[in-house]
Amino acid sequence: xxxxxxxxxxxxxxxxxxxxxxxxxxxxxxxxxxxxxxxxxxxxxxxxxxxxxxxxxxxxxxxxxxxxxxxxxxxxxxxxxxxxxxxxxxxxxxxxxxxxxxxxxxxxxxxxxxxxxxxxxxxxxxxxxxxxxxxxxxxxxxxxxxxxxxxxxxxxxxxxxxxxxxxxxxxxxxxxxxxxxxxxxxxxxxxxxxxxxxxxxxxxxxxxxxxxxxxxxxxxxxxxxxxxxxxxxxxxxxxxxxxxxxxxxxxxxxxxxxxxxxxxxxxxxxxxxxxxxxxxxxxxxxxxxxxxxxxxxxxxxxxxxxxxxxxxxxxxxxxxxxxxxxxxxxxxxxxxxxxxxxxxxxxxxxxxxxxxxxxxxxxxxxxxxxxxxxxxxxxxxxxxxxxxxxxxxxxxxxxx
Numbered sequence: 001x002x003x004x005x006x007x008x009x010x011x012x013x014x015x016x017x018x019x020x021x022x023x024x025x026x027x028x029x030x031x032x033x034x035x036x037x038x039x040x041x042x043x044x045x046x047x048x049x050x051x052x053x054x055x056x057x058x059x060x061x062x063x064x065x066x067x068x069x070x071x072x073x074x075x076x077x078x079x080x081x082x083x084x085x086x087x088x089x090x091x092x093x094x095x096x097x098x099x100x101x102x103x104x105x106x107x108x109x110x111x112x113x114x115x116x117x118x119x120x121x122x123x124x125x126x127x128x129x130x131x132x133x134x135x136x137x138x139x140x141x142x143x144x145x146x147x148x149x150x151x152x153x154x155x156x157x158x159x160x161x162x163x164x165x166x167x168x169x170x171x172x173x174x175x176x177x178x179x180x181x182x183x184x185x186x187x188x189x190x191x192x193x194x195x196x197x198x199x200x201x202x203x204x205x206x207x208x209x210x211x212x213x214x215x216x217x218x219x220x221x222x223x224x225x226x227x228x229x230x231x232x233x234x235x236x237x238x239x240x241x242x243x244x245x246x247x248x249x250x251x252x253x254x255x256x257x258x259x260x261x262x263x264x265x266x267x268x269x270x271x272x273x274x275x276x277x278x279x280x281x282x283x284x285x286x287x288x289x290x291x292x293x294x295x296x297x298x299x300x301x302x303x304x305x306x307x308x309x310x311x312x313x314x315x316x317x318x319x320x321x322x323x324x325x326x327x328x329x330x331x332x333x334x335x336x337x338x339x340x341x342x343x344x345x346x347x348x349x350x351x352x353x354x355x356x357x358x359x360x361x362x363x364x365x366x367x368x369x370x371x372x373x374x375x376x377x378x379x380x381x382x383x384x385x386x387x388x389x390x391x392x393x394x395x396x397x398x399x400x
Contacts, residue, residue, distance in 0.1 A: 008309035009097060012300045020092050021085065028083040028118060032073060035122065039072025053123040059180040060120070060129035060187030063246035065257035077258055078121040081266035084114030086274035089303070094281065097308040102146045103281050109139040110273060129187060130176045133194055137172050140198050141165045147283060151205055188243050196236040203229025206279075217286040220297050224279035224304065231272035235265045274303075281306040 039052050052072045062075055069076035087110035094104045113135035120128040145165050149155045175194055180186035206229045210222035242250055242261050250261035278297065285292040285308060293310040 008294070011298060011307050012093070012096075012303075012305055014301045017089075017301055017303055020089060024083055024085055024088050032070075032079060032122070035072040036070040039070065053125065055124040055126070058124045058126060058129075058187070060126055061124060061185075062121070062188060062259065062262055063242060063250040064259035064262060065251060065253070066124070068257040073122050074124040075121040075259075076256070077263055078266065079118055081263055081270070082114055082117040082121055084111050084118070086270045086277065087111035087114045089274060090277040090281075093305050097306065099281050099306070099308070100284050103277075103284050106139060106143055106146070106280060107277060109135060109142060110277065113139060126180075130180075133176050133191060134172060137194055137198065138169065140202070141168055141172075143280060147280065150283070150288070151209070185243065185247060188239070188246065192236065192239045192243055196239070199229065199232045199236050203233045217282075221279055221282040221286060224275050224282060224297070228272045228275035228279055231268045231275070235268035235272065238265045238268065278304050278306055 050067050050071075052067065053074065055074070056066065062078060064075040064078055066074045073079055087107060091104070091107040091111055093099070094107050099107075113132060116128060116132040116135055119125075120132045145161050148161060155161055172194065176190060179190045179193065183189055203226070206222055206225035210219065210226045213219040213222050238261060242265065246259075246261050251257050251259040282297055285295045285306060292308045295306060295308040297304055298307045299305070
């Protein structure tokens, strides 16, 4: 074999997606039912039944009337729409197709922040609400720390990125522990004030990258990011409206207190965060080395996802992005030669070199991507080797 390839993984099937969704609903819906039964079977007085968790009044209270649908669930409709559908679906795909650890870390925090939101809306407990907001923004800062270097060369500096993230975390925590208790309806205002600047900025950057995209892989990736940003920005606009009129007009009293405006926000956020997660995986696998062989964005039942049939086990040229035939120390695309253990080499492999380990470093990989970002691999075909080249025979094999 001329190249190292694992047996291709199957694409997602509709039944598979439905099973994952059903598992999410069964797990979190089962938890809601259990809490409801325990609260209903209790023998507390009327006051305890209208404040089951003992957390009212709460600065984090949302426009939805409390304990209307269930005696044990503070904000039933909000809890229902914070089941971690986006996070679990992303994590399932990430584990199934073996996405990188950087992407899986973002997915893990996404699952955690939705589980915190689920618990917070159920109990209205202030520490849980504060933890939810911090985890949401920490996930955004984690993404910034891992991938922001593609946007500007100054962000290649790990130290600069660390300073930005550290400073932002300090401001974030300070705001979350003080602002909700300093103004009326401080909880919902804190959500808007903390989240909206980053969302609007990220959307603008995504749109700029999409507008300047030169390849189909770039357009595919940054289209997802731009659509995600548009949905999340719309959610922020709705959040601003909710802060101003939500407690008067944002719910339907005759329909079990259904908070229509807040549910619109939750749905926009779930879809936007899911698409953002797919976009991050696409950026990582399609535009940044080590590339995933034959990876592409597909959809099943309306759910886009990054399909990666093979693991990133081949060698790639840092100079041109071409596949380097296994067993050879030069790139047939551009003629660059491998110099093992040399940090300035043009060719490296995921199997025997650590040059690709840090995508944001200023090593060979970082400098190459900075100059010609994004560095794209020539997939599906092999270069035509020079006559007499030792790769002439193996190149033919690799195409078949």
